[in-house]
Amino acid sequence: MEAAVSCVVNEGMPTASCVAKRADTSFGELYKPCLLPDSAYTSRMYLASVISFFCVLIYLFFGLNVYRANPKAQANRVFLALCLNYMLAALFSMFQYSALSLEACLFWNTLHLPFSFLSVGLLMHFHIVLCTTKKQPLWVYVLAYLPSLYFIAYAVSGRAYLGDFALGPYGWYPRLMAPPLISALNVGIFFLFLAIELALLVLYRRRSRLRRVKRQARALMHAMLLSFAVSGAYNALVLGRGLPMPLLPFALQLIWIAGIWFALKRYDFLGLSISFASRQIISHINETLLLCDDGLTIVETNERFRKLSGYADDEALGLSVSQLFVGEDLNALVLRLQSGVEQQGTVEACLRSSAGKAIPVMAYASTLRDKAGELEGLIFVAEDLRPLKQLEALNAKNETLLNEKKLLLAEVHHRIKNNMATIRAILNLQASASDNAEAAAAIGDAENRVLSMAVLYDKLYRADSYRKLSCDSYLSPLVDEILENMPTVAAIRVEKNLGDFDLPADALLPLGIIINELITNALKYAFKGRASGAIYLSAESAGGIIRIQIADDGVGLPDQVDVGKSPGFGLSMIESMAKQLGGSVRLNRGERTAFIIELNAAACPA
Structure with missing residues:
Protein backbone atom coordinates (compact mmCIF):
# COMPACT_ATOMS: atom_id res chain seq x y z
CA MET A 1 0.00 0.00 0.00
CA GLU A 2 1.33 3.43 -0.91
CA ALA A 3 2.25 5.74 1.91
CA ALA A 4 -0.39 8.26 2.88
CA VAL A 5 2.04 11.17 3.11
CA SER A 6 4.05 12.98 0.54
CA CYS A 7 7.22 14.99 0.60
CA VAL A 8 6.65 18.72 0.32
CA VAL A 9 9.38 21.07 -0.84
CA ASN A 10 9.03 24.80 -0.10
CA GLU A 11 9.47 27.43 -2.72
CA GLY A 12 13.04 28.54 -2.96
CA MET A 13 14.28 25.06 -1.94
CA PRO A 14 16.66 23.12 -4.20
CA THR A 15 14.83 20.85 -6.60
CA ALA A 16 14.73 17.16 -5.74
CA SER A 17 12.83 14.07 -6.68
CA CYS A 18 10.66 12.46 -4.06
CA VAL A 19 10.28 8.74 -4.00
CA ALA A 20 7.07 7.46 -2.41
CA LYS A 21 7.53 4.95 0.37
CA ARG A 22 5.39 2.00 1.15
CA ALA A 23 3.68 1.61 4.49
CA ASP A 24 5.78 -1.45 5.26
CA THR A 25 9.08 0.42 4.98
CA SER A 26 11.69 -1.21 7.24
CA PHE A 27 13.43 0.67 10.10
CA GLY A 28 16.71 0.50 8.22
CA GLU A 29 15.17 2.41 5.31
CA LEU A 30 13.76 5.22 7.44
CA TYR A 31 16.91 7.26 7.04
CA LYS A 32 17.20 6.62 3.30
CA PRO A 33 17.06 10.06 1.62
CA CYS A 34 14.21 11.05 -0.62
CA LEU A 35 15.77 14.48 -1.16
CA LEU A 36 19.22 15.31 -2.34
CA PRO A 37 19.70 18.95 -1.31
CA ASP A 38 22.84 20.88 -1.96
CA SER A 39 25.59 21.26 0.68
CA ALA A 40 24.57 24.76 1.81
CA TYR A 41 21.04 23.61 2.45
CA THR A 42 22.34 20.56 4.37
CA SER A 43 24.39 22.74 6.73
CA ARG A 44 21.32 24.88 7.56
CA MET A 45 19.20 21.79 7.90
CA TYR A 46 21.38 20.41 10.72
CA LEU A 47 21.17 23.62 12.79
CA ALA A 48 18.09 22.41 14.69
CA SER A 49 19.81 19.09 15.33
CA VAL A 50 22.85 20.84 16.78
CA ILE A 51 20.57 22.84 19.11
CA SER A 52 18.84 19.62 20.12
CA PHE A 53 22.17 17.91 20.80
CA PHE A 54 23.34 20.70 23.13
CA CYS A 55 19.99 20.54 24.93
CA VAL A 56 20.58 16.80 25.48
CA LEU A 57 23.91 17.53 27.20
CA ILE A 58 22.56 20.40 29.29
CA TYR A 59 19.56 18.42 30.56
CA LEU A 60 21.83 15.51 31.47
CA PHE A 61 24.15 17.83 33.41
CA PHE A 62 21.31 19.51 35.34
CA GLY A 63 19.74 16.21 36.36
CA LEU A 64 22.92 14.44 37.45
CA ASN A 65 24.28 17.52 39.23
CA VAL A 66 21.24 17.71 41.49
CA TYR A 67 20.83 13.97 41.96
CA ARG A 68 24.45 13.35 42.98
CA ALA A 69 24.22 16.00 45.71
CA ASN A 70 21.59 13.97 47.58
CA PRO A 71 20.34 10.79 45.85
CA LYS A 72 17.88 9.98 48.66
CA ALA A 73 15.93 13.23 48.46
CA GLN A 74 12.63 12.67 46.62
CA ALA A 75 12.64 16.13 45.00
CA ASN A 76 16.09 15.45 43.56
CA ARG A 77 15.00 12.10 42.12
CA VAL A 78 11.92 13.63 40.46
CA PHE A 79 14.05 16.45 39.04
CA LEU A 80 16.45 13.87 37.58
CA ALA A 81 13.52 12.04 35.94
CA LEU A 82 12.27 15.35 34.54
CA CYS A 83 15.68 16.16 33.04
CA LEU A 84 16.08 12.68 31.56
CA ASN A 85 12.61 12.98 30.03
CA TYR A 86 13.49 16.29 28.34
CA MET A 87 16.83 14.83 27.29
CA LEU A 88 15.10 11.97 25.41
CA ALA A 89 12.63 14.40 23.87
CA ALA A 90 15.52 16.50 22.58
CA LEU A 91 17.38 13.41 21.36
CA PHE A 92 14.47 12.17 19.25
CA SER A 93 13.89 15.71 17.97
CA MET A 94 17.50 15.80 16.84
CA PHE A 95 16.86 12.76 14.65
CA GLN A 96 13.50 14.16 13.51
CA TYR A 97 14.79 17.51 12.25
CA SER A 98 17.73 16.01 10.39
CA ALA A 99 15.77 13.11 8.86
CA LEU A 100 16.32 12.76 5.10
CA SER A 101 12.86 11.36 4.43
CA LEU A 102 9.35 12.23 5.48
CA GLU A 103 8.77 8.72 6.81
CA ALA A 104 11.83 9.03 9.06
CA CYS A 105 10.65 12.45 10.27
CA LEU A 106 7.25 11.04 11.24
CA PHE A 107 8.79 8.01 12.91
CA TRP A 108 11.07 10.08 15.17
CA ASN A 109 8.21 12.50 15.87
CA THR A 110 6.12 9.58 17.13
CA LEU A 111 8.90 8.76 19.61
CA HIS A 112 9.40 12.40 20.60
CA LEU A 113 5.77 13.24 21.47
CA PRO A 114 5.24 10.87 24.49
CA PHE A 115 8.24 12.37 26.30
CA SER A 116 7.08 15.88 25.47
CA PHE A 117 3.65 15.16 26.97
CA LEU A 118 5.11 13.33 29.99
CA SER A 119 6.98 16.49 31.05
CA VAL A 120 3.65 18.12 32.02
CA GLY A 121 3.03 15.48 34.70
CA LEU A 122 6.65 15.43 35.86
CA LEU A 123 6.69 19.19 36.38
CA MET A 124 3.54 18.97 38.49
CA HIS A 125 5.02 16.02 40.41
CA PHE A 126 8.18 18.01 41.18
CA HIS A 127 6.29 21.03 42.51
CA ILE A 128 4.06 18.84 44.70
CA VAL A 129 7.11 17.16 46.27
CA LEU A 130 9.02 20.42 46.75
CA CYS A 131 6.21 22.61 48.07
CA THR A 132 4.30 20.24 50.37
CA THR A 133 5.51 18.98 53.73
CA LYS A 134 3.38 15.84 54.00
CA LYS A 135 3.26 12.79 51.81
CA GLN A 136 0.38 13.11 49.34
CA PRO A 137 -2.08 10.28 48.57
CA LEU A 138 -1.75 8.30 45.37
CA TRP A 139 -4.76 9.90 43.68
CA VAL A 140 -3.02 13.32 43.70
CA TYR A 141 -0.21 11.94 41.53
CA VAL A 142 -2.69 10.10 39.32
CA LEU A 143 -4.43 13.41 38.58
CA ALA A 144 -1.05 15.03 37.94
CA TYR A 145 -0.18 12.47 35.25
CA LEU A 146 -3.67 11.95 33.80
CA PRO A 147 -3.42 14.65 31.07
CA SER A 148 0.00 13.35 30.05
CA LEU A 149 -1.32 9.82 29.75
CA TYR A 150 -4.29 11.01 27.64
CA PHE A 151 -2.11 12.89 25.15
CA ILE A 152 0.40 10.04 25.00
CA ALA A 153 -2.42 7.60 24.20
CA TYR A 154 -3.71 10.00 21.54
CA ALA A 155 -0.27 10.32 19.92
CA VAL A 156 0.55 6.59 19.85
CA SER A 157 -2.92 5.63 18.58
CA GLY A 158 -1.90 6.58 15.05
CA ARG A 159 -3.75 9.87 14.89
CA ALA A 160 -1.51 12.77 13.96
CA TYR A 161 -1.08 15.29 16.75
CA LEU A 162 0.77 17.71 14.49
CA GLY A 163 -0.26 18.44 10.92
CA ASP A 164 1.56 17.88 7.67
CA PHE A 165 5.36 18.23 7.83
CA ALA A 166 7.36 20.19 5.31
CA LEU A 167 11.08 20.48 4.68
CA GLY A 168 12.25 23.99 5.43
CA PRO A 169 15.65 25.61 5.27
CA TYR A 170 16.46 24.39 8.80
CA GLY A 171 14.92 20.92 8.65
CA TRP A 172 11.46 19.44 8.95
CA TYR A 173 8.75 21.57 10.51
CA PRO A 174 4.97 21.14 11.07
CA ARG A 175 2.88 23.20 8.66
CA LEU A 176 -0.31 22.58 10.64
CA MET A 177 -0.87 22.26 14.39
CA ALA A 178 -3.11 19.71 16.08
CA PRO A 179 -6.89 19.72 15.51
CA PRO A 180 -8.57 22.72 17.17
CA LEU A 181 -10.24 20.65 19.92
CA ILE A 182 -7.00 18.92 20.90
CA SER A 183 -5.04 22.16 20.74
CA ALA A 184 -7.60 23.92 22.94
CA LEU A 185 -7.52 21.05 25.43
CA ASN A 186 -3.72 21.13 25.47
CA VAL A 187 -3.61 24.88 26.06
CA GLY A 188 -6.29 24.67 28.76
CA ILE A 189 -4.46 21.94 30.68
CA PHE A 190 -1.20 23.81 30.32
CA PHE A 191 -2.70 26.98 31.82
CA LEU A 192 -4.44 24.99 34.58
CA PHE A 193 -1.25 23.24 35.62
CA LEU A 194 0.68 26.48 35.40
CA ALA A 195 -1.82 28.13 37.77
CA ILE A 196 -1.64 25.17 40.21
CA GLU A 197 2.16 25.20 40.24
CA LEU A 198 2.22 28.96 40.82
CA ALA A 199 -0.26 28.55 43.68
CA LEU A 200 1.94 25.84 45.24
CA LEU A 201 4.98 28.10 45.05
CA VAL A 202 3.09 31.02 46.57
CA LEU A 203 1.94 28.84 49.51
CA TYR A 204 5.45 27.42 49.82
CA ARG A 205 6.83 30.97 50.04
CA ARG A 206 4.25 32.23 52.55
CA ARG A 207 4.39 29.20 54.80
CA SER A 208 8.11 29.57 55.58
CA ARG A 209 9.73 32.39 57.50
CA LEU A 210 13.15 31.69 55.97
CA ARG A 211 14.41 34.28 53.54
CA ARG A 212 16.23 31.48 51.73
CA VAL A 213 12.98 29.65 51.01
CA LYS A 214 11.23 32.85 49.97
CA ARG A 215 14.01 33.69 47.54
CA GLN A 216 13.99 30.16 46.19
CA ALA A 217 10.24 30.27 45.55
CA ARG A 218 10.59 33.65 43.87
CA ALA A 219 13.36 32.32 41.59
CA LEU A 220 11.18 29.33 40.62
CA MET A 221 8.22 31.58 39.79
CA HIS A 222 10.36 33.91 37.69
CA ALA A 223 11.80 30.96 35.72
CA MET A 224 8.31 29.56 35.12
CA LEU A 225 6.85 32.87 33.92
CA LEU A 226 9.88 33.68 31.75
CA SER A 227 9.68 30.29 30.07
CA PHE A 228 5.95 30.76 29.48
CA ALA A 229 6.49 34.24 27.99
CA VAL A 230 9.25 33.07 25.64
CA SER A 231 7.19 30.06 24.55
CA GLY A 232 4.17 32.27 23.86
CA ALA A 233 6.24 34.70 21.84
CA TYR A 234 7.81 31.87 19.83
CA ASN A 235 4.46 30.28 19.06
CA ALA A 236 2.92 33.62 18.03
CA LEU A 237 5.82 34.87 15.92
CA VAL A 238 6.93 31.60 14.34
CA LEU A 239 4.24 28.94 14.37
CA GLY A 240 1.31 31.37 14.22
CA ARG A 241 2.69 32.99 11.10
CA GLY A 242 3.52 29.70 9.42
CA LEU A 243 7.24 30.36 9.21
CA PRO A 244 9.31 27.33 8.10
CA MET A 245 11.05 26.90 11.51
CA PRO A 246 11.38 23.66 13.49
CA LEU A 247 9.33 23.22 16.66
CA LEU A 248 11.71 23.49 19.68
CA PRO A 249 9.53 23.32 22.81
CA PHE A 250 12.18 21.43 24.80
CA ALA A 251 14.69 24.23 24.09
CA LEU A 252 12.28 26.83 25.42
CA GLN A 253 11.52 24.65 28.45
CA LEU A 254 15.25 24.74 29.13
CA ILE A 255 14.66 28.19 30.65
CA TRP A 256 12.30 26.64 33.19
CA ILE A 257 14.58 23.71 34.00
CA ALA A 258 17.61 25.99 34.29
CA GLY A 259 15.64 28.17 36.70
CA ILE A 260 14.76 25.16 38.84
CA TRP A 261 18.39 24.04 38.85
CA PHE A 262 19.55 27.53 39.83
CA ALA A 263 17.00 27.75 42.66
CA LEU A 264 18.05 24.38 44.05
CA LYS A 265 21.75 25.11 43.68
CA ARG A 266 21.82 28.71 44.82
CA TYR A 267 19.61 28.32 47.86
CA ASP A 268 21.20 25.14 49.16
CA PHE A 269 18.37 22.71 48.65
CA LEU A 270 20.76 20.06 47.38
CA GLY A 271 22.09 19.25 50.85
CA LEU A 272 20.50 17.35 53.71
CA SER A 273 17.22 18.81 54.82
CA ILE A 274 16.25 18.70 58.49
CA SER A 275 13.75 15.90 58.07
CA PHE A 276 16.09 13.79 55.96
CA ALA A 277 19.13 14.35 58.17
CA SER A 278 17.22 13.51 61.32
CA ARG A 279 16.20 10.08 60.10
CA GLN A 280 19.71 9.20 59.04
CA ILE A 281 21.69 10.67 61.93
CA ILE A 282 19.58 11.16 65.06
CA SER A 283 18.35 7.56 65.17
CA HIS A 284 21.97 6.32 65.52
CA ILE A 285 22.99 8.60 68.42
CA ASN A 286 22.76 7.32 71.99
CA GLU A 287 22.09 10.71 73.57
CA THR A 288 18.58 12.12 74.00
CA LEU A 289 18.08 14.30 70.91
CA LEU A 290 15.31 16.46 69.51
CA LEU A 291 15.22 18.45 66.30
CA CYS A 292 12.93 21.42 65.70
CA ASP A 293 12.43 23.70 62.71
CA ASP A 294 12.77 27.48 62.68
CA GLY A 295 9.24 27.76 64.08
CA LEU A 296 10.27 25.71 67.19
CA THR A 297 8.11 22.78 66.11
CA ILE A 298 9.53 19.32 66.84
CA VAL A 299 10.27 17.51 63.56
CA GLU A 300 12.30 14.54 64.80
CA THR A 301 13.21 12.64 67.97
CA ASN A 302 15.30 9.56 68.63
CA GLU A 303 14.80 6.35 70.57
CA ARG A 304 16.50 7.63 73.74
CA PHE A 305 14.08 10.55 73.90
CA ARG A 306 11.10 8.25 73.52
CA LYS A 307 12.34 6.01 76.33
CA LEU A 308 12.94 8.98 78.62
CA SER A 309 9.70 10.85 77.91
CA GLY A 310 7.33 7.95 77.28
CA TYR A 311 6.11 9.34 73.93
CA ALA A 312 5.32 6.93 71.11
CA ASP A 313 7.26 6.97 67.82
CA ASP A 314 5.74 10.08 66.23
CA GLU A 315 3.60 11.32 69.12
CA ALA A 316 5.90 14.25 69.96
CA LEU A 317 6.23 15.42 66.36
CA GLY A 318 4.36 18.65 65.77
CA LEU A 319 4.58 19.77 69.41
CA SER A 320 6.34 23.00 70.21
CA VAL A 321 9.50 23.29 72.31
CA SER A 322 7.54 25.12 75.02
CA GLN A 323 5.17 22.14 75.28
CA LEU A 324 8.03 19.72 75.95
CA PHE A 325 10.43 21.83 78.05
CA VAL A 326 9.67 23.84 81.18
CA GLY A 327 12.07 26.47 82.47
CA GLU A 328 12.61 30.21 82.24
CA ASP A 329 16.33 29.76 81.59
CA LEU A 330 15.65 27.57 78.56
CA ASN A 331 13.06 30.01 77.17
CA ALA A 332 15.59 32.83 77.46
CA LEU A 333 18.26 30.69 75.77
CA VAL A 334 15.94 29.88 72.85
CA LEU A 335 15.23 33.60 72.34
CA ARG A 336 18.96 34.34 72.26
CA LEU A 337 19.55 31.55 69.75
CA GLN A 338 16.75 32.75 67.49
CA SER A 339 18.00 36.33 67.55
CA GLY A 340 21.55 35.25 66.74
CA VAL A 341 23.03 36.60 69.98
CA GLU A 342 24.33 33.10 70.75
CA GLN A 343 24.88 29.99 68.65
CA GLN A 344 24.72 27.45 71.46
CA GLY A 345 24.14 27.19 75.18
CA THR A 346 23.47 24.87 78.12
CA VAL A 347 20.83 25.33 80.82
CA GLU A 348 19.03 23.23 83.38
CA ALA A 349 15.35 22.65 82.64
CA CYS A 350 12.57 20.10 83.00
CA LEU A 351 11.32 17.80 80.26
CA ARG A 352 7.58 17.15 80.40
CA SER A 353 6.88 13.44 79.86
CA SER A 354 3.83 12.02 78.11
CA ALA A 355 2.30 11.45 81.55
CA GLY A 356 2.86 15.09 82.53
CA LYS A 357 5.75 14.36 84.87
CA ALA A 358 8.59 16.90 85.01
CA ILE A 359 11.96 15.22 84.45
CA PRO A 360 15.01 17.33 85.39
CA VAL A 361 17.46 17.51 82.48
CA MET A 362 20.55 19.41 81.43
CA ALA A 363 19.59 20.77 77.99
CA TYR A 364 22.21 21.68 75.40
CA ALA A 365 20.82 23.67 72.46
CA SER A 366 22.54 24.67 69.23
CA THR A 367 21.42 26.43 66.07
CA LEU A 368 21.30 24.87 62.60
CA ARG A 369 21.97 27.44 59.91
CA ASP A 370 22.36 27.29 56.15
CA LYS A 371 25.24 28.73 54.14
CA ALA A 372 23.55 32.11 53.98
CA GLY A 373 23.36 32.22 57.79
CA GLU A 374 19.59 31.74 57.94
CA LEU A 375 18.22 29.81 60.93
CA GLU A 376 17.02 26.37 59.77
CA GLY A 377 16.18 24.99 63.19
CA LEU A 378 17.52 24.01 66.62
CA ILE A 379 18.95 20.77 67.93
CA PHE A 380 18.52 19.83 71.60
CA VAL A 381 20.59 17.30 73.53
CA ALA A 382 19.10 16.45 76.93
CA GLU A 383 20.84 14.61 79.79
CA ASP A 384 18.72 13.01 82.50
CA LEU A 385 19.65 14.62 85.83
CA ARG A 386 17.64 12.31 88.07
CA PRO A 387 20.66 10.12 89.02
CA LEU A 388 22.66 13.27 89.78
CA LYS A 389 19.82 14.73 91.85
CA GLN A 390 19.62 11.49 93.84
CA LEU A 391 23.36 11.61 94.41
CA GLU A 392 23.16 15.24 95.53
CA ALA A 393 20.46 14.31 98.02
CA LEU A 394 22.64 11.48 99.34
CA ASN A 395 25.63 13.81 99.56
CA ALA A 396 23.57 16.32 101.49
CA LYS A 397 22.76 13.66 104.07
CA ASN A 398 26.41 12.65 104.36
CA GLU A 399 27.80 16.19 104.35
CA THR A 400 27.68 16.50 108.14
CA LEU A 401 29.50 13.19 108.59
CA LEU A 402 32.11 14.20 106.02
CA ASN A 403 32.77 17.51 107.78
CA GLU A 404 33.17 15.67 111.08
CA LYS A 405 35.75 13.36 109.50
CA LYS A 406 37.67 16.33 108.13
CA LEU A 407 37.69 17.98 111.55
CA LEU A 408 38.86 14.74 113.18
CA LEU A 409 41.74 14.35 110.69
CA ALA A 410 42.78 17.97 111.18
CA GLU A 411 42.73 17.44 114.95
CA VAL A 412 44.97 14.35 114.57
CA HIS A 413 47.52 16.35 112.55
CA HIS A 414 47.36 19.17 115.07
CA ARG A 415 48.01 16.82 117.98
CA ILE A 416 50.92 15.17 116.14
CA LYS A 417 52.41 18.63 115.55
CA ASN A 418 52.05 19.45 119.25
CA ASN A 419 53.64 16.11 120.20
CA MET A 420 56.54 16.89 117.86
CA ALA A 421 56.98 20.23 119.62
CA THR A 422 57.01 18.45 122.98
CA ILE A 423 59.63 15.98 121.74
CA ARG A 424 61.79 18.84 120.46
CA ALA A 425 61.54 20.59 123.82
CA ILE A 426 62.59 17.42 125.66
CA LEU A 427 65.52 16.89 123.28
CA ASN A 428 66.55 20.52 123.71
CA LEU A 429 66.53 20.16 127.51
CA GLN A 430 68.50 16.94 127.26
CA ALA A 431 71.13 18.52 125.05
CA SER A 432 71.44 21.52 127.39
CA ALA A 433 71.87 19.24 130.44
CA SER A 434 74.50 17.00 128.80
CA ASP A 435 78.18 17.59 129.65
CA ASN A 436 79.31 15.50 126.66
CA ALA A 437 79.69 17.74 123.63
CA GLU A 438 79.35 14.86 121.15
CA ALA A 439 76.18 13.62 122.87
CA ALA A 440 74.74 17.14 122.89
CA ALA A 441 75.50 17.48 119.15
CA ALA A 442 73.82 14.15 118.39
CA ILE A 443 70.76 15.18 120.40
CA GLY A 444 70.70 18.50 118.49
CA ASP A 445 70.75 16.62 115.19
CA ALA A 446 67.82 14.51 116.34
CA GLU A 447 65.98 17.69 117.35
CA ASN A 448 66.45 19.12 113.85
CA ARG A 449 65.11 15.93 112.27
CA VAL A 450 62.05 16.15 114.48
CA LEU A 451 61.74 19.76 113.32
CA SER A 452 61.28 18.62 109.68
CA MET A 453 58.46 16.34 110.79
CA ALA A 454 56.82 19.10 112.82
CA VAL A 455 56.88 21.47 109.86
CA LEU A 456 55.31 18.76 107.69
CA TYR A 457 52.39 18.13 110.03
CA ASP A 458 51.86 21.85 110.55
CA LYS A 459 51.49 22.28 106.77
CA LEU A 460 49.18 19.25 106.48
CA TYR A 461 47.05 20.64 109.28
CA ARG A 462 46.62 23.92 107.40
CA ALA A 463 46.32 22.47 103.87
CA ASP A 464 43.10 21.83 101.95
CA SER A 465 44.30 18.38 100.88
CA TYR A 466 45.97 15.80 103.11
CA ARG A 467 47.28 13.74 100.21
CA LYS A 468 49.76 16.24 98.73
CA LEU A 469 51.54 19.55 99.31
Missing part, protein backbone atom coordinates in the same frame (compact mmCIF):
# COMPACT_ATOMS: atom_id res chain seq x y z
CA SER A 470 53.20 21.94 96.92
CA CYS A 471 56.97 21.79 96.89
CA ASP A 472 57.39 25.48 97.63
CA SER A 473 54.91 25.59 100.53
CA TYR A 474 56.77 22.78 102.35
CA LEU A 475 60.49 23.17 101.60
CA SER A 476 60.66 26.97 101.90
CA PRO A 477 59.37 27.23 105.50
CA LEU A 478 61.37 24.11 106.42
CA VAL A 479 64.63 25.83 105.45
CA ASP A 480 63.59 28.99 107.34
CA GLU A 481 62.92 26.93 110.48
CA ILE A 482 66.34 25.26 110.22
CA LEU A 483 68.08 28.66 109.94
CA GLU A 484 66.15 30.04 112.94
CA ASN A 485 67.20 27.07 115.09
CA MET A 486 70.92 27.71 114.45
CA PRO A 487 71.42 31.33 115.66
CA THR A 488 75.20 31.01 116.05
CA VAL A 489 75.67 30.45 112.31
CA ALA A 490 77.47 33.14 110.34
CA ALA A 491 75.55 35.45 107.99
CA ILE A 492 74.52 32.78 105.55
CA ARG A 493 72.36 33.71 102.57
CA VAL A 494 69.92 31.13 101.24
CA GLU A 495 68.73 31.38 97.66
CA LYS A 496 65.62 29.35 96.78
CA ASN A 497 64.39 28.40 93.35
CA LEU A 498 61.49 26.05 93.97
CA GLY A 499 59.16 24.95 91.16
CA ASP A 500 55.38 24.99 91.42
CA PHE A 501 54.52 21.30 91.59
CA ASP A 502 52.95 18.96 94.13
CA LEU A 503 54.65 16.29 96.19
CA PRO A 504 52.76 13.29 97.63
CA ALA A 505 52.33 13.53 101.40
CA ASP A 506 53.95 10.15 102.08
CA ALA A 507 57.14 11.28 100.31
CA LEU A 508 57.42 14.54 102.22
CA LEU A 509 58.70 13.13 105.53
CA PRO A 510 61.79 11.30 104.20
CA LEU A 511 62.43 14.17 101.76
CA GLY A 512 62.25 16.69 104.61
CA ILE A 513 64.77 14.68 106.67
CA ILE A 514 67.16 14.61 103.69
CA ILE A 515 66.89 18.41 103.17
CA ASN A 516 67.29 19.02 106.90
CA GLU A 517 70.41 16.83 107.08
CA LEU A 518 72.13 18.42 104.07
CA ILE A 519 71.40 22.05 105.04
CA THR A 520 72.37 21.44 108.69
CA ASN A 521 75.70 19.90 107.62
CA ALA A 522 76.35 22.82 105.28
CA LEU A 523 75.67 25.32 108.07
CA LYS A 524 77.97 23.44 110.45
CA TYR A 525 80.96 22.66 108.26
CA ALA A 526 80.92 24.49 104.92
CA PHE A 527 81.67 28.00 106.20
CA LYS A 528 84.26 27.44 108.94
CA GLY A 529 86.52 30.43 109.19
CA ARG A 530 84.28 32.58 106.99
CA ALA A 531 82.03 35.47 107.89
CA SER A 532 79.46 34.80 105.18
CA GLY A 533 78.38 32.32 102.53
CA ALA A 534 75.50 31.14 100.42
CA ILE A 535 73.36 28.03 100.20
CA TYR A 536 71.41 27.35 97.03
CA LEU A 537 68.23 25.26 97.09
CA SER A 538 66.44 24.41 93.83
CA ALA A 539 63.68 21.96 92.92
CA GLU A 540 62.07 21.15 89.58
CA SER A 541 59.88 18.47 88.04
CA ALA A 542 60.28 17.59 84.34
CA GLY A 543 59.63 14.44 82.34
CA GLY A 544 58.42 12.52 85.40
CA ILE A 545 61.68 13.20 87.31
CA ILE A 546 61.82 15.34 90.46
CA ARG A 547 65.27 16.91 90.84
CA ILE A 548 66.29 18.71 94.08
CA GLN A 549 69.72 20.30 94.49
CA ILE A 550 71.35 21.67 97.68
CA ALA A 551 74.61 23.48 96.99
CA ASP A 552 76.94 25.80 98.87
CA ASP A 553 79.96 27.97 98.05
CA GLY A 554 81.83 26.88 101.13
CA VAL A 555 85.19 25.16 101.65
CA GLY A 556 84.03 21.86 100.14
CA LEU A 557 84.18 18.28 101.41
CA PRO A 558 87.25 16.11 101.85
CA ASP A 559 87.95 13.67 99.03
CA GLN A 560 87.32 10.66 101.25
CA VAL A 561 83.75 11.84 101.98
CA ASP A 562 81.17 10.69 99.45
CA VAL A 563 77.66 9.30 99.32
CA GLY A 564 77.77 5.61 100.18
CA LYS A 565 81.37 5.77 101.47
CA SER A 566 81.13 8.08 104.44
CA PRO A 567 81.53 6.43 107.85
CA GLY A 568 79.17 9.01 109.35
CA PHE A 569 75.49 8.41 110.07
CA GLY A 570 74.17 11.47 108.19
CA LEU A 571 75.15 10.58 104.61
CA SER A 572 74.21 6.95 105.16
CA MET A 573 70.77 8.02 106.33
CA ILE A 574 70.41 10.34 103.31
CA GLU A 575 71.18 7.52 100.89
CA SER A 576 68.76 5.20 102.71
CA MET A 577 65.95 7.75 102.61
CA ALA A 578 66.50 8.41 98.88
CA LYS A 579 66.29 4.69 98.12
CA GLN A 580 63.12 4.54 100.20
CA LEU A 581 61.67 7.11 97.77
CA GLY A 582 62.86 5.13 94.75
CA GLY A 583 65.50 7.72 93.89
CA SER A 584 69.22 8.44 94.19
CA VAL A 585 71.69 10.96 95.65
CA ARG A 586 74.96 12.04 94.08
CA LEU A 587 77.68 14.52 95.02
CA ASN A 588 79.13 17.05 92.58
CA ARG A 589 82.42 18.78 93.45
CA GLY A 590 83.45 21.99 91.76
CA GLU A 591 83.06 25.68 92.28
CA ARG A 592 80.14 24.68 94.48
CA THR A 593 79.59 21.56 96.52
CA ALA A 594 76.23 20.21 95.43
CA PHE A 595 74.10 17.26 96.47
CA ILE A 596 71.57 16.27 93.78
CA ILE A 597 68.54 14.15 94.70
CA GLU A 598 66.63 12.62 91.78
CA LEU A 599 63.29 10.92 92.35
CA ASN A 600 60.97 9.14 89.94
CA ALA A 601 57.61 10.86 90.46
CA ALA A 602 55.71 7.69 89.57
CA ALA A 603 57.74 5.63 92.04
CA CYS A 604 57.20 7.99 94.97
CA PRO A 605 54.73 6.64 97.55
CA ALA A 606 51.32 8.22 97.05
